[in-house]
Amino acid sequence: MKYYAEKISDKGTIAVDDTILVKGVTSAAGSRILEGFKPLFSAEAVTRLQAKGYEISGKTHVGEFGLDLVGEFSYYGEKEDLLKGAAACLVKEKSVKAALGVDMNGSTRRAAAISGVDFLKPTYGTVSRYGVISCAASGEQVGVYAQNAKGVKEIMEVIAGNDQKDGTSLKNDGYDYTIAENVKGKKVCIIKELMEKADEQTVARVKAFAEKLTRNGVIVEEISADFFGLANTAWQILMTAETCNNVSRYDGVKYGHRAEEYRNIDELYVNSRTEGFNFLTKAVILYGSDTLSKNRYDQCYGKSLKVRRIISEKFALITDKYDAVLTPVCSKCEYKAYDIKEAFNKVFDESIFTAVSNLTGTPALVSGGAQLMGKAFSESTLLSLADCVERMGE
């Protein structure tokens, strides 16, 4: 029970992160500000799964608005229990077949890597964001935790495809998630600069993954690319700005937590939000407000939009040449409990591995503690590569 914020059914086979709405079930995104909020509708991904006969087991703990490392800072859970990510742990211990999570700043991917399960952050616009407690609209995407690549494929085939309720949903009805038997001749590159950011154990894990790819006839080369730090900074600016804006609707007026003490509307806002948000969310709000302010917009938000375009081009140069980019997902193989006041900087540092996919809307697949990134709509290739490694066993 320690992984569920709200249990729905013992027979359920799919867990859903608390950032994704299930009709009538409390959905609080791990935040006190949404305490007791029961949505009137389900997320499109949930509805599609239910329509195909999948039952939802419950809502899993997430760190407040998915802003932390792996889900450790939920208002409703114990951080010591959540250091490997709640949904990822449920998948790992096979109490569910798969889980849905929102990849916004890498927390889902890190949780998968630390727990040793698969997670796919799909191409932006392929899965509807309808029913997602949105933070960073321009880069967040519903993704799938599963035991392996085949499990990811099964769920993706159900949830992906155009949804008219989401203006950012692409117009295709479905996408290719075919897993190829043979990946011989595929080319994969390792980014030298990202390997240098990870500890020995993590590097060994990525190298082991590369080794298995090589044994399957995949050509693996190490290359140098210096833009991941810049991509991360740009994404943190866009992400904090968009989050600051999206959580501004939680004001204590309409639903969720309202402070008991207030004398006027301003105090109602300030007291409710002071009590409702954790330290990390507050840091993100302050950072995001600053980057959007009149005097700073051009050098922060405006510039990050330009950087986003440049990074997309630079990343495309690599993915045009290679079928996938193989990197660590985080700098370590496990996280220890730490104080929330350190969270903002910790997340910032760790997101260097994950930010480029959020910034450019490209897919990323976590498998065996390593990450495969590719160009838009290359999910089939990423799944095939992971699958061939997974078939070789431990």
Next chain:
Amino acid sequence: MNYEIVIGLETHVELDTKSKIFCSCGGHSSPKEANDCVCPACSGMPGMLPIMNKRVVELAVTAGLMLNCEISRYTTFDKKNYYYPDLPCAYQITQLNHPICRNGLVTVKTSSGSRDIRIKQIHMEEDAGKLVHDGKFSFVDFNRTSVPLIEIVTQPDFRSAEEVLAYLNKLKSMFRSGGISECEEGAMRCDVNISVRPEGSSEFGVRTEIKNMSSFEAIERAIRYEAQRHIDALEFETEELVQETRRFDDVSGKTMAMRNKETEADYRYFPDANLMPIIIDDEWLEQIKAAKPVEIDEKAEAYREAGISEKEIEMLIHNHKLCKLLDDVTSMGCEAKDVAVWILTDCAGVLRKDGKTLAELNVTAEKLAAIIKMVNAGTINRNAGKKILIAVVENDVDPVAYCKAQGLDKKFDQSAVEAVIERVIADNSRAVEDYKNGKEKAKQALFGACMKELRGAGDPAVIKELLEEKLRNC
């Protein structure tokens, strides 16, 4: 000292759509009771995404066409952040960087004459809800939240309250006839930007903005009060004017300060990632144009009365530069019907040869009028007039001087023309020989030689006839 009042307007108009701008809740005429037309989207619940109402784009474009605006083919939405309980998301979706219409023009008539008011832009946005105060409590009604609005922003071109009212009345009748809005009480709201300056000065004075007035009477009273307050401040130093936002109190008839520049909110505008850019292609724009109801436009009506064809009116009416040129030339004593042909056929023809369009026309009214007058007076024929027009368009020459210098104004009687033709025939015996042997081309060469000799003067049809006659007889 005499003072001039300078006013710019921001007018919000609620559009008559069936549903709201980003959800399928009923639009502004639907609700009966408080919170009748509210869904998770327009009440700011998490998980809901805005979906653009296509009809809003079409009505905004129609309004733009009526106000002679340029229609943006690429238009985007931005978020404007501020906290207020009637704004459920704590941000308003509006347009900052790529508004749907720009650079329009509308002419207003008052007892003191007519004035052109430039429209800076029209943008689409969502309305906010309403607060209902009842003693100790305040209630929120989200019926109006996300009702589509267009905001029409003018340049500071008004010089009196009378002009402002004439403009608002004109908007009202246009929007009613165009099916854009019924503009009933409350559906049309104005922010008035006002300053005064000594008559003749080109600098603007300190500007204040009076927010959110919906009755025309209030707008008029507010302008009169505020203008006098500014004048008193300048004339009698009653107070120091500061740039600020004010509100008009209907009971006292006075305006009161709300916030000044220093305490003004930073709205932290940024692009809305939930709404993809809207592309208005030729096909869609044509559809909107075709569906645009015939507006009761005084200008079009006046042109019709002046005998300008329907097709020409269509070409003119959405291009305020051309309309202005036509009006100005007409006011210099030419016939509107005639001027329309000169602009739309002759000027366009000259420009087309250089690969340009009428949008690039920069002939002054004076010069065009001079040419037309010379033709009408019979000083020159139409062909010579066209020649002068080319020189004016290409080299900006003075038409009368050019005409004299080129000898285009010589009166050519038939005998003078005949003399030229005879001389050409005499000088080109070989071509005459060829013509007699059946070469049609030779005749063309002879005609060309005549025209060259006559320097474009004389009626070509008459010259051709005379030439043929002479050739037959020689």
